[in-house]
Amino acid sequence: MSAKDLNKVINTLLRDKHAQYIASFEKNKESFEFYATEHFRMSGVYWGVTAMQLLGNLDLMDNDAILAWVLSCQREDGGFGGSERHDSHLLYTLSAIQILALYGALDRINADRTLSYISSLQQADGSFAGDTWGEIDTRFSYCALLCCSLLGNLHAVNVPKAVSYIVSCQNIDGGFGCTAGNESHAGQVFCCVAALHLAGALDRLDRDLTCWWLCERQTKSGGLNGRPEKLQDVCYSWWCLSALSILDCLHWIDRDALSSFILQCQDEERGGIADRPEDMVDVFHTFFGIAGLSLMGLCDLEPIDPTYALPVSTVHSIRGT
């Protein structure tokens, strides 16, 4: 885009461009990014295929190859690594389970092995370590509960203890931090609210206060930030919006302004969505932009479930509803 076009308004979702961008991403194996992102490729693939499903273009992906690759990343301990050459971690175990759920292929793994990996990471205080090296974070509480839920056995872990740990991480501003006493962050708020939802414990948080803090994340640009006095970024369209949606407060923000901001972050030439207008796109922000629009019921996208971060149709088929 040339300088004179900088203020040009993009007011439609460039669906085909995004589908092409996502489909071609995995094919460019000669880029630095391909190597630099290898350790979290499982999440990259989850963002890509879920965005494609929301766009109605999953058929453009090499789904058989993806499925085989996901299965090849399962380790001896039952968890999944970020890719073939990487160790098990809860973050990538969740991404793998989400992909398998999307493909209706959860029966391709031994669920008990994965469940025992997850439960082995729960600590005495109810928190979860990301892997055997013991990093504790409320993100991992969400990963653990969602995996268990998708695998049909939430109570493979100690749910009441998991809930009490999450509640101990709520701050006086209504948000949640990575561990008790740490500053609220919208990504963490999403994880904690969604985890409490899965555990049937939403009454344990101060809904009004949490939602007020979340709606204050919207900046003059229309975009959302992750913490007070920080810059807006498309990924928070998902982190804040999903939590507001779970707590039934989507109407506390200006959805028109947010959708304009997301659309403004599209790359008209290459496809894909960036963190902010005029920045480089990536699959992460492309997914979170599309997911945000889907959650707001815009652009004729397949609806996404705010707690499972999967298409509503996938969640229905798993729950048999």
Place this chain on the structure above:
Amino acid sequence: MHGRPRVPLGTPEDPEKVKASKQRLALFSRLCNEVLARRAARRYDPEPMILAAKLLEQNPEVYTVWNYRREALQDTLQGEHGSDAADAAVKTELQLTETALQKNPKSYATWHHRKWLVQLGVVSLERELKLVTKLLAVDSRNFLAWAYRRFVVERACVPLEDEEQYSMECINANFSNYSAWHARTVLLPRIHAAQPTTSLADLLAADSAPNQAAAPGLVPLWALGQELDVVQQATFTDPEDQSAWVYHRWLLSQLMAHHTAQSSKGQAALKESEDMLNQEIMRCEALLESETDRSKCKWPILTLARLLELRGSQQTGTGVQEGGPDQQLIRNLYGELMDIDPMRKGYYADALEGKANVVTRPV
């Protein structure tokens, strides 16, 4: 990818940059192949360790390679302390994590590796506190650095009062440091739960108001008064910055909890917190009078509306008096908020209808 400017298609490529980027790719992909192959073969000799360090300097988030280093080192480090091999290994790991944090100060994997070293008891906590203070001086909002600071402070048994003072210094340097305001919300209840206070200023303040025994989990009124004064300085300096206002909301909920706790002790006991509430109302009014542009006054207007709601519920025990003068005033204030801050119209509408209880619930 965050904050990397987009390059328009068709922009001529700088051949020097293309060459450099190809070299970077070649090196990084070779490092990945070499290190991960040796990891798979469980080889822990010095050469792959050097390559692993090189790889992590380039990309500190490759968690498996940190796992590899820990596997290689744990026997040496968990063994006898003070051996030459252990000392050298600790030095290398500290240096490597520092380099990695310079490259990416928000690398979860690197912070965790550093925590692992601390947990083994092989690192000087004093040095760690200095390092994290230095990093926070560069980026005072890095929440991973703050988390690491709390971790070190806890282990080093740093007095909470010292950390309280540190957070105050951060705020005085920049009123917009939300992370430092947050730190106070965690520290103050802990400090006051661990009475008696130790600083002379606190002892004098407590002595002048002997009847204000704090209810558990509450910051005593005299200390809340001091905090409200700090907030006033911040909000008069920049009324549009939300950091101090969000903190102020917490102070109000503390004030409210005091009022509830003392409600059985008669009018005299309640006067102190009611006077403080009235003082806050006057401060908001003064701020609004001093600012001619009401469109910049979202925060004092919202806070005033909430203060009036609080006063109403203190007076009647149930809520703002139906048809009273405050009710109309509150309605006008929320109406004004919908005009000057239309993005949050939905919240203001719910608040006006009593469907959004953000302050009036005691903490």
